[in-house]
Amino acid sequence: MKKIIILGGPTASGKSKLALNIAKELDGEIINGDSMQVYKYFPILTCQPKYDDLKLVPHHLYGFVNTIKNYNAVKWLKDANKKINEVLIKDKVPIIVGGSGLYLEFMTRGISSTPKISDNIKEKANLFLLNTSKSKLLNFIMEIDKEYALKINIADKFRVLKLLEVYFETNKNISYFHNKRKKNNNFGFFKVLIKPSKDEVKKNIRRRVIEMLKEGLVQEIIDNRDKVKNCNIEKAIGFREIKSYLEQKLLFEEAIDLTIKNTKSFAKRQYTWFENRFEENLIISNTKTSLVVETFLKII
Missing domain, CATH: 3.40.50.300 (P-loop containing nucleotide triphosphate hydrolases)
Structure with missing residues (x-):
């Protein structure tokens, strides 16, 4: 090939x-x-x-x-x-x-088949990110999606925000959708x-x-x-x-x-x-x- x-x-x-x-x-x-x-x-x-x-x-x-x-x-x-x-x-x-x-x-x-995110969920995820300490944020994303958390840098705001949005919108982690690519x-x-x-x-x-x-x-x-x-x-x-x-x-x-x-x-x-x-x-x-x-x- x-x-x-x-x-x-x-x-x-x-x-x-x-x-x-x-x-x-x-x-x-x-x-x-x-x-x-x-x-x-x-x-x-x-x-x-x-x-x-x-x-x-x-x-x-x-x-x-x-x-x-x-x-x-x-x-x-x-x-x-x-x-x-x-x-x-x-x-x-x-x-x-x-x-x-x-x-x-x-x-x-x-x-990727990630779902459409509603405006209120985007706001919720953004507020969560702004009001959560780095250590608590890391613990949270490790709990909801360890597979994805190990791939990303906690300082990568875009990817962390996307993870939060998908989870808050669907109650499923982003790895679930990525694995369905x-x-x-x-x-x-x-x-x-x-x-x-x-x-x-x-x-x-x-x-x-x-x-x-x-x-x-x-x-x-x-x-x-x-x-x-x-x-x-x-x-x-x-x-x-x-x-x-x-x-x-x-x-x-x-x-x-x-x-x-x-x-x-x-x-x-x-x-x-x-x-x-x-x-x-x-x-x-x-x-x-x-x-x-x-x-x-x-x-x-």
């Missing part, structure tokens, strides 16, 4: 460049695993592959969804599975690259976590935002903002910040500083997710050395 390579990690960590180099060596094709790069009209905002890169290696699921409708992880999984099979039929290697944890989790572990095909995966230092990522983020401005980010948003209607692309970092500048709610420098700040915060959340949930086969901390691809090829 040919393994599908998955390159995951925080934004501005060097995933796309590494994916390109690996694809050239392995005769692979790249499949997008980023929730924002699926949308049309905003290649600069969402850092989609450049034209020269697209000529070197086939890329799939980039810039194909209209911005008047939403796209989600379930739809992506269906489209990605189709592309994977098409690549495998050609006897090539599928390489999924992205930082959208839910997309990658659905691909490797299947779709619908498995995604019979693919084999080799998961690589791209994990440079946080300082390096922060520098890359600042550098990237400046480069995006030089490439025409502001004009891209001016030209295409009217094509967006209640679409997730509005959540892409930089969209609202630049839009606020265009509406004279922020100075230009304020919009750029806020874009950089919000991107750094997003990268921090990604670090936490990947450290706790990705279950990688290999960690790469420096994608700039010439030995990285050579070392990777020996391992794979």
